[in-house]
Amino acid sequence: MLTDNTIIVLATAGVLILLALVQLFLATRHDRAVTAAGPIEELSVYEKRLEEKQRLMDDLEAELEKRREAMAVVADVQAEVDGLRRQKEELLQEWESLRERRDEVAAVRRETEEAAVERQQLETEIAPLRAEYLEIQDRLNKAEELVGRIDSLKEEHGTLSAQVDELRDRKRELEEADEKVSRLEARAQELETTNSRLEGRQAAQESELGNLEARVSSEREALATAQTEHGRLAADVAAQGQEARRITAEIETLEETRSTLEARLAHLKAEIARSEGRSVDGETVETDPLRELKETPPVVVAMRSWKPAPQKNEADAIQRVERRLRAKGLHYPTRTLRAFHTAMKVNETTQMAVLAGISGTGKSQLPRQYAAGMGIGFLQVPVQPRWDSPQDLMGFYNYIEGKFRPTDMARALWAVDELHNEEADRDRMMMILLDEMNLARVEYYFSDFLSRLESRPRPSDVGDANERKDAEIELEIPNMQMPPRIFPGYNLLFAGTMNEDESTQSLSDKVVDRANILRFAAPKKINEGHAEGDVEPTRALSRETWTRWGRSSAHVDGDARVTARVEQMVDLMREFQRPFGHRLGRAIMAYAANYPEVEGGRGVDDALADQVEMRLLPKLRGVEVDMAAPQFSNLMTFVDRDLGDAPLAEAIDESVRLSEATGQFVWRGVSR
Numbered sequence: 177m178l179t180d181n182t183i184i185v186l187a188t189a190g191v192l193i194l195l196a197l198v199q200l201f202l203a204t205r206h207d208r209a210v211t212a213a214g215p216i217e218e219l220s221v222y223e224k225r226l227e228e229k230q231r232l233m234d235d236l237e238a239e240l241e242k243r244r245e246a247m248a249v250v251a252d253v254q255a256e257v258d259g260l261r262r263q264k265e266e267l268l269q270e271w272e273s274l275r276e277r278r279d280e281v282a283a284v285r286r287e288t289e290e291a292a293v294e295r296q297q298l299e300t301e302i303a304p305l306r307a308e309y310l311e312i313q314d315r316l317n318k319a320e321e322l323v324g325r326i327d328s329l330k331e332e333h334g335t336l337s338a339q340v341d342e343l344r345d346r347k348r349e350l351e352e353a354d355e356k357v358s359r360l361e362a363r364a365q366e367l368e369t370t371n372s373r374l375e376g377r378q379a380a381q382e383s384e385l386g387n388l389e390a391r392v393s394s395e396r397e398a399l400a401t402a403q404t405e406h407g408r409l410a411a412d413v414a415a416q417g418q419e420a421r422r423i424t425a426e427i428e429t430l431e432e433t434r435s436t437l438e439a440r441l442a443h444l445k446a447e448i449a450r451s452e453g454r455s456v457d458g459e460t461v462e463t464d465p466l467r468e469l470k471e472t473p474p475v476v477v478a479m480r481s482w483k484p485a486p487q488k489n490e491a492d493a494i495q496r497v498e499r500r501l502r503a504k505g506l507h508y509p510t511r512t513l514r515a516f517h518t519a520m521k522v523n524e525t526t527q528m529a530v531l532a533g534i535s536g537t538g539k540s541q542l543p544r545q546y547a548a549g550m551g552i553g554f555l556q557v558p559v560q561p562r563w564d565s566p567q568d569l570m571g572f573y574n575y576i577e578g579k580f581r582p583t584d585m586a587r588a589l590w591a592v593d594e595l596h597n598e599e600a601d602r603d604r605m606m607m608i609l610l611d612e613m614n615l616a617r618v619e620y621y622f623s624d625f626l627s628r629l630e631s632r633p634r635p636s637d638v639g640d641a642n643e644r645k646d647a648e649i650e651l652e653i654p655n656m657q658m659p660p661r662i663f664p665g666y667n668l669l670f671a672g673t674m675n676e677d678e679s680t681q682s683l684s685d686k687v688v689d690r691a692n693i694l695r696f697a698a699p700k701k702i703n704e705g706h707a708e709g710d711v712e713p714t715r716a717l718s719r720e721t722w723t724r725w726g727r728s729s730a731h732v733d734g735d736a737r738v739t740a741r742v743e744q745m746v747d748l749m750r751e752f753q754r755p756f757g758h759r760l761g762r763a764i765m766a767y768a769a770n771y772p773e774v775e776g777g778r779g780v781d782d783a784l785a786d787q788v789e790m791r792l793l794p795k796l797r798g799v800e801v802d803m804a805a806p807q808f809s810n811l812m813t814f815v816d817r818d819l820g821d822a823p824l825a826e827a828i829d830e831s832v833r834l835s836e837a838t839g840q841f842v843w844r845g846v847s848r
Contacts, residue, residue, distance in 0.1 A: 497546050506538060565620065
């Protein structure tokens with residue numbers, strides 16, 4: 177049987193184990209309470225209480241240690257055990273009472289974690305706002321710097337205003353000089369009128385002219401002084417902005433007025449010289465605003481001096497042009513000459529031919545010598561960079577003189593307009609070449625004229641005034657009841673040259689879509705240019721012969737090979753996302769119909785290959801070569817296999833390879 181001492185020892189051991197478990201439980205509880213400690217004050221209070229309990233447990237352990245030493249005293253130990261049992265029950269009761277607090281601590285912990293997550297999200301949202309704030313702060317700093325600069329600019333503005341006031345005073349002086357020029361011009365007109373009405377008073381007129389020249393000389397000196405002052409002012413105000421540019425423009429206007437005055441003076445001298453020994457009373461030339469328009473231009477005078485060419489077929493005419501080119505030391509591939517000739521023939525469906533390429537490749541000489549070899553009048557119109565309106569092409573009305581000042585092109589158009597000019601040359605052909613046409617924006621000065629050409633009715637309907645009214649060019653002459661109109665008929669051929677460098681403008685889609693563009697590639701070798709044979713005299717080609725050479729597109733409508741090739745061209749351009757419409761399709765068919773049947777040619781295959789070169793490839797400018805590699809491959813296969821033009825296919829491939837540097841396709845021409 178167990179003795180009392182054994183029972184006491186076992187009881188004491190059990191109590192100690194229970195106390196150890198309680199201590200472990202309280203320690204765990206204390207750790208949890210410490211973990212839950214945070215921003216809430218109540219948690220710290222509980223932590224202090226738990227620390228007090230821990231100290232109490234420590235005291236109990238010390239007391240138990242002491243009790244172990246006194247285990248011999250059973251009564252004391254039993255009493256202690258009873259006390260500890262009661263304390264245990266109290267602790268258990270307190271533990272149960274703290275359950276709600278533990279739940280509150282757990283809830284607080286969850287809220288703390290959620291708050292931390294929310295805080296992290298807010299920091300993520302605040303980051304871009306902080307960056308924006310820093311950017312705004314940087315802008316504010318720059319704005320403060322600009323405010324500082326504004327003050328200095330205001331001071332500079334005051335200085336500039338003073339200078340502008342001074343320049344305005346100088347401008348008034350220039351206006352006074354301009355008034356003097358106007359009075360002088362009025363005096364010149366008065367003298368011209370007096371000269372037309374007086375006879376037998378040449379000496380008096382010369383004396384009056386001398387006085388006028390003296391006045392003009394003095395005014396020239398005044399203008400020279402003013403011009404010197406203007407030059408200095410222009411240098412002073414070159415950096416003063418818009419006002420300075422306006423004053424410079426006024427100075428240039430004054431210089432143009434002076435040039436006009438000098439021209440009028442020269443005209444007056446010519447009129448006086450012409451009036452020697454004869455009366456000019458009753459002449460209507462001086463009062464006719466169209467006198468200068470009706471003057472016969474040199475190109476028409478030369479045409480009238482040519483002997484008529486004998487009736488000849490088209491092949492003989494092309495050979496005559498080839499002989500002239502060789503006699504001039506010029507060498508063009510036969511294929512190029514045929515292409516240009518055909519481009520001139522289809523002026524009903526295609527309004528002009530454009531010869532493009534680098535400078536010095538013979539773009540201007542080909543149309544000039546072609547016209548001379550064919551017997552066609554040739555007028556070269558050099559385009560100026562300042563051209564920006566149709567007036568630069570046709571002329572303008574001078575309000576001071578009361579006359580229309582036509583250009584050489586306007587006089588030439590009038591001279592061959594048989595519908596409005598009774599004295600027109602009715603059986604002559606004329607070519608007009610716009611030289612370096614892209615020095616200025618083509619759509620500014622030529623777009624309206626190109627629309628007139630496109631609006632021309634069919635040759636059989638030209639006699640109908642209602643049909644041709646949209647194609648006629650009405651000259652802008654004020655105070656004239658019925659201003660003259662000019663019809664650009666089919667006896668006119670239009671060509672243009674285009675240099676490709678940094679000083680030129682690119683052609684608009686409107687021009688590209690209405691022109692055959694022959695691109696002259698850079699030569700692979702330089703020709704020596706030896707002349708072969710003598711230059712044959714020019715013989716005038718009749719309009720009847722030229723018309724007889726032409727054919728309509730209906731000539732090839734029934735040719736299945738032509739229609740199939742054109743359909744392939746339509747599909748190819750659709751793949752490039754550069755489709756074309758009926759107008760271009762009819763123009764291609766007309767070109768194929770009018771291609772000359774000459775020895776050594778391949779007929780419609782050459783014609784259609786020319787149209788790929790002249791009409792389709794220019795429209796592919798800017799296509800991304802990487803994205804359109806399959807389309808370019810299909811195009812080269814079509815040109816090489818179906819049309820049999822290997823040099824053109826190789827040139828397309830070379831242009832694609834050279835365009836890889838920029839990524840965008842640029843057609844560089846073909847050498848034949």
